[in-house]
Amino acid sequence: MIEVEGVSKSFGETEALVGVDLFVPAGTVQGLLGPNGAGKTTLVRILATLLAPDAGHARISGVDVGQDPNSVRSLIGLAGQYAAVDETLTGRENLVMVGRLYRLSPAVAKARAEESLERLGLVEAADRPVKTYSGGMRRRLDLGASLVGRPRVLILDEPTTGLDPRTRLDMWGFIRDLVEQGTTVLLTTQYLEEADQLADHIVVIDRGRVIASGTSDELKARLGSDLIEVEVSAAELDATAAVLSDVGCDKPTIDPARSRITIPVCDPVPDLMAALRALDLAGITPSDLGIRRPSLDDVFLSLTGRTTEEEDAAPAPKRRRSRQAAGSRA
Ligand SMILES: Nc1ncnc2c1ncn2[C@@H]1O[C@H](COP(=O)(O)OP(=O)(O)OP(=O)(O)O)[C@@H](O)[C@H]1O
Ligand SMILES: [Mg+2]
Structure with missing residues (x-):
């Protein structure tokens, strides 16, 4: 059509x-x-x-x-x-x-x-x-x-x-x-x-x-899997990553800037339960914990190697900035 x-x-x-x-x-x-x-x-x-x-x-x-x-x-x-x-x-x-x-x-x-x-x-x-x-x-x-x-x-x-x-x-x-x-x-x-x-x-x-x-x-x-995200204090980051090393389908990634650990998961519910058990056993109580789907930012990161935020911030001499900021309408 x-x-x-x-x-x-x-x-x-x-x-x-x-x-x-x-x-x-x-x-x-x-x-x-x-x-x-x-x-x-x-x-x-x-x-x-x-x-x-x-x-x-x-x-x-x-x-x-x-x-x-x-x-x-x-x-x-x-x-x-x-x-x-x-x-x-x-x-x-x-x-x-x-x-x-x-x-x-x-x-x-x-x-x-x-x-x-x-x-x-x-x-x-x-x-x-x-x-x-x-x-x-x-x-x-x-x-x-x-x-x-x-x-x-x-x-x-x-x-x-x-x-x-x-x-x-x-x-x-x-x-x-x-x-x-x-x-x-x-x-x-x-x-x-x-x-x-x-x-x-x-x-x-x-x-x-x-x-x-x-x-x-x-x-x-193509993007890969859902992600478990765990937020802990800066002091607990390494220990938490070690505790969660067997959870999910790939190694945990530490993001020191946001004090977070992300783990790619293939089987979200059992993986989340395994993460909770491992954290509980180690006596670690995260300040935030959840599963998230890949976002458009993740799509762009994986397809282009850069995020949409970098895209907006980067000087782009050949391109004009759009009139509209992401997610907002005048
Ligand atoms: N009439 C025009 N004159 C000059 N440049 C233009 C014109 N229309 C679009 N462009 C440029 O072409 C590119 C694509 O613009 P377009 O409006 O198609 O993007 P978009 O995907 O719809 O973006 P948005 O999500 O912000 O609506 C941008 O760099 C824009 O600045
Ligand atoms: Mg448009």
């Missing part, structure tokens, strides 16, 4: 996309995972016919985005990274207006608006101007607007960045419902967990290049 072949795009010196390939079968969710400035929005804009690639081809349902942008626009719905709703209109008016832009009759536009409002839990707020909406309500309205044209392909650019956990779960629910009804979804995100929850297939991009792709399980297998 979505085909991207060898797509490149530069802005002056900045290579935003370099030979990107992506193939999304109908009725599936493709996750596009990458840090700030990776090139996610650039690819979204190319697929949405808003930007022409310098090289390569992009097709939606077999239609080339450059050759027949109008047909492509009738196939896709787009919820951009920055909510594109009119502040002075009410939620309902915004949705009806979008329907009219799709050339729906007034009656159909009204009915579709109502359907979107109900689906996204915005009925009560429907007649308030959007300028009174919270960030989460705006995101939902934006998603609603992208659904008014009943698109076969939905493109969502960081649909949940900056949303609270509850609203994020709601969003995931909406997206799952749409996929169940046959919509094909391309979703960009900075969160491994989100791609994990929603995507059938994930492509990781960094500095405009695809650096890994696969199912979430395949990516995680």
Whole structure:
């Protein structure tokens, strides 16, 4: 349903996309995972016919985005990274207006608006101007607007960045419902967990290049295992590492800066219980202890040998800093 072949795009010196390939079968969710400035929005804009690639081809349902942008626009719905709703209109008016832009009759536009409002839990707020909406309500309205044209392909650019956990779960629910009804979804995100929850297939991009792709399980297998993390006093670090040397599937790593020990585990529950027993026997009581999944930072560390924080801090003469800090929305 979505085909991207060898797509490149530069802005002056900045290579935003370099030979990107992506193939999304109908009725599936493709996750596009990458840090700030990776090139996610650039690819979204190319697929949405808003930007022409310098090289390569992009097709939606077999239609080339450059050759027949109008047909492509009738196939896709787009919820951009920055909510594109009119502040002075009410939620309902915004949705009806979008329907009219799709050339729906007034009656159909009204009915579709109502359907979107109900689906996204915005009925009560429907007649308030959007300028009174919270960030989460705006995101939902934006998603609603992208659904008014009943698109076969939905493109969502960081649909949940900056949303609270509850609203994020709601969003995931909406997206799952749409996929169940046959919509094909391309979703960009900075969160491994989100791609994990929603995507059938994930492509990781960094500095405009695809650096890994696969199912979430395949990516995680490449990343390695979950980690047990134990925080103890600085004086106890070495003794704790010795006590835990037989736990997990690899040697403990000592992080003196954070006064922590991490151990890769293959069998989380028995390994955690073994760690507790060993600590108890040695009379060591950690100030913190838990299991964590690999994070996007771990993905990047393992795939590129650097963390997303280093990435942000490093001087990058060929790249502009993104307008947006990780995890926050203006
Ligand atoms: N119109 C433009 N003019 C100049 N540079 C641009 C333009 N659009 C994007 N870029 C640059 O291209 C690179 C990729 O940007 P893009 O917006 O696609 O990243 P992103 O993955 O969406 O990042 P974020 O997670 O911050 O939204 C960045 O270095 C960005 O500064
Ligand atoms: Mg972006």
